[in-house]
Every structure is written in C-alpha cells, then in structure tokens.
Amino acid sequence: MIDIGCCAPDERGAKSMSYRWWSSCKTNTGRVRQVNEDAFLDLGDCGLWIVADGMGGHARGDVASRLIIEAFSGLERPSSIMEFSADVRDRLKLAHHRVKQESDRTDTQQIIGSTVVVLLVFKRQWLCLWAGDSRAYLLRNGALQRITKDHSVAQELVDMGKLGIEEVEGHPYANHITRAVGANHELVLDERSSELRDGDAILLCSDGLNKELSE
Incomplete structure (x- = not known):
C-alpha cells in the first residue's frame, strides 16, 4: 500500500508549475500466506510509485513482483510526462520478459506472474x-474515486451486463485475473491521466487491502 498526498506549490513551485508531495508505504504478509508476494517502490524524488502483487496461488509470485521493482533500477528524472510514460512502459515490458524467462526456467507447470499499478507524477499531472x-484511488475534497478498473473475469461480466457491480465483491471469478506481468503473451497496460489539485491524495494498493475494506 502506498499513500501519496500533494499540496499547492509554494511561490517558487508556482513558477515551475509543480506540486510538492509526500508519500508513505506499508506491506504485511497477513495471516494466510507464509511469503509476502507484494512488492512496492517509492521513488518520490522522481515522481514514481509502484505496487506489484505476485499472483496468489501461483509459483514464486514473490519473484515476479520483485522482478518488476528491479526493472526500475537507475531511473532518472524525466523531462516530460510522455518521456516518463514511455520509459515506464519499456521497463515494464522488460520485467514482463524477465518474468516469462523465470517461468520457463522453473519446473512448475504454474504461471509466474504479478499484477502491477504504477503512478507517475510530473509537475501538475499524474x-x-x-x-x-x-x-x-484518488481522494479529492472528501470523495473517494477509483482510478483503475480491474482486469478480471468478474469485471468483464460487469462490462457485458451479465453481472451487477455490487455483485463483484466475493464473486468466484473476482480473483480470475485476465492481465498480469509475465502471465500473457504480451503485456497490455491500461492508462489514465489527469491534473493534480491542492489536497489530492492517491492510494495504490493490492487486493489484500481492498478486499478487507469497502470503498
């Protein structure tokens, strides 16, 4: 879990069209698993935060999430949001191939993979x-909005009108993931972007949090 908050720029920041932000991170193995398959990265100086969740029940999910984080070694400050996004996508593709290679090297028939959510902040844009x-999630003016949409079989049923959104939580297909780093032939990422406002807070989390706490 990573919590990122921002505030309006000071006089110098206003001229550079940038915000100031702070962040905090926490992870816990929980009571079910012996190995923590979650991993996170907090590079506030670069404006980058990542949460990766090794796919539960699959072999070496902790390795998959770790390989994602390792792919961002040596990251430098970007000169634009587009350059930033392109660099992040390239690194995630690299992690995707490394996870697949790791899967090929193991004797297990199970897929090694990891979910991932990444937040980039550049000046006034996320x-x-x-x-x-x-x-x-984005918390703005006391209202919580979900930024992402799950890549799961249950969410696909919602999109097709075969399942109500209120029925997703606890549905047997809610944990059936349709996209993940290392799990598919090609890595397909969804993207959303917008501008920051004074007082915004953004939360990144694995399903270990949102399955325990309602929105």
Missing part, C-alpha cells in the same frame, strides 16, 4: 498505468 487487479 498518470496511472496498470495490469491486473491492484488498484489506484
């Missing part, structure tokens, strides 16, 4: 990329 069911 951009979110994700694959799987790890989520991003």
Whole structure:
C-alpha cells in the first residue's frame, strides 16, 4: 500500500508549475500466506510509485513482483510526462520478459506472474498505468474515486451486463485475473491521466487491502 498526498506549490513551485508531495508505504504478509508476494517502490524524488502483487496461488509470485521493482533500477528524472510514460512502459515490458524467462526456467507447470499499478507524477499531472487487479484511488475534497478498473473475469461480466457491480465483491471469478506481468503473451497496460489539485491524495494498493475494506 502506498499513500501519496500533494499540496499547492509554494511561490517558487508556482513558477515551475509543480506540486510538492509526500508519500508513505506499508506491506504485511497477513495471516494466510507464509511469503509476502507484494512488492512496492517509492521513488518520490522522481515522481514514481509502484505496487506489484505476485499472483496468489501461483509459483514464486514473490519473484515476479520483485522482478518488476528491479526493472526500475537507475531511473532518472524525466523531462516530460510522455518521456516518463514511455520509459515506464519499456521497463515494464522488460520485467514482463524477465518474468516469462523465470517461468520457463522453473519446473512448475504454474504461471509466474504479478499484477502491477504504477503512478507517475510530473509537475501538475499524474498518470496511472496498470495490469491486473491492484488498484489506484484518488481522494479529492472528501470523495473517494477509483482510478483503475480491474482486469478480471468478474469485471468483464460487469462490462457485458451479465453481472451487477455490487455483485463483484466475493464473486468466484473476482480473483480470475485476465492481465498480469509475465502471465500473457504480451503485456497490455491500461492508462489514465489527469491534473493534480491542492489536497489530492492517491492510494495504490493490492487486493489484500481492498478486499478487507469497502470503498
């Protein structure tokens, strides 16, 4: 779980069209698993935050989430949001191929994979990329909005009108992920972006949090 808050720029920041932000991170193995398959990255100086959740029940999910984080070693400050996004996408594709290679090297027949949600902040703009069911939420003026949409069989049933949104939580297909790093032939990411406002807070989390707490 990563919580990122921002505030209006000071006089110098106003001239550079940038916000100031702060962040905090926390992860816990929980009571079910012996190995924590979640991983996170907090690069506030670069304006980048990541939560990755190794796919539960699959072999070495902790390795998959770790490989995602390792792909961002040596990240430098971007010169534009587009350059930032392109660099992040390239690194996630690299992680995708490394996870698939790791899967090929193992004897298990199970897929090694990990969900991922990434937040980029550049000056006054944020951009979110994700694959799987790890989520991003925006808290603005006391109202909580979900930024991401789960890549799951249950969500696809909602999109087709075969399942009500209120029926997703607890549905047997809610945990059936349709996209993940390392799990598919190609990595397909969804993207959303918008502008920051004074007082905004953004939360990134794995399903270990949102399945325990309602929106």
